[in-house]
């Protein structure tokens with residue numbers, strides 16, 4: 193959720209997005225956050241959830257990013273990606289806005305994934321996640337990036 197124009201993390205995200213193009217079709221979708229629109233936090237999350245779930249297609253595996261989710265190591269994440277490839281699934285990783293993700297998004301998720309038990313700003317979570325997706329593809333290909 194939300195655009196990243198901070199200049200802090202976005203160059204790194206762009207770099208990994210361009211590296212990922214060698215391995216897969218990758219699209220970064222920045223949906224407008226509802227939290228700045230004078231809605232109560234709960235209402236903002238519900239509004240954002242409707243937009244997120246409205247984009248879900250039958251072939252998608254939704255991965256809800258949440259610090260309370262399951263923790264995988266990089267090799268385990270690479271196996272998850274490989275399994276999605278084998279099953280011809282599109283992975284839709286969703287990072288929440290300031291208020292986090294609505295329960296309905298977590299309920300609809302194929303996997304709720306934690307990057308750590310610590311709360312990260314969502315723009316930093318985006319950078320960490322995309323690096324891990326890139327790393328996972330290099331693991332699948334047996335390339336030396338992951339040591």
Ligand SMILES: C[S@@+](CC[C@H](N)C(=O)[O-])C[C@H]1O[C@@H](n2cnc3c(N)ncnc32)[C@H](O)[C@@H]1O
Nearest residue numbers: 257258259287288292293306307308311312314
């Ligand atoms: C600022 S955090 C929201 C925190 C919110 N208070 C909550 O309880 O979810 C914004 C988003 O970044 C992502 N995020 C932050 N820390 C994370 C972590 N450790 N693991 C996975 N995702 C994380 C999640 O998608 C979260 O919805």
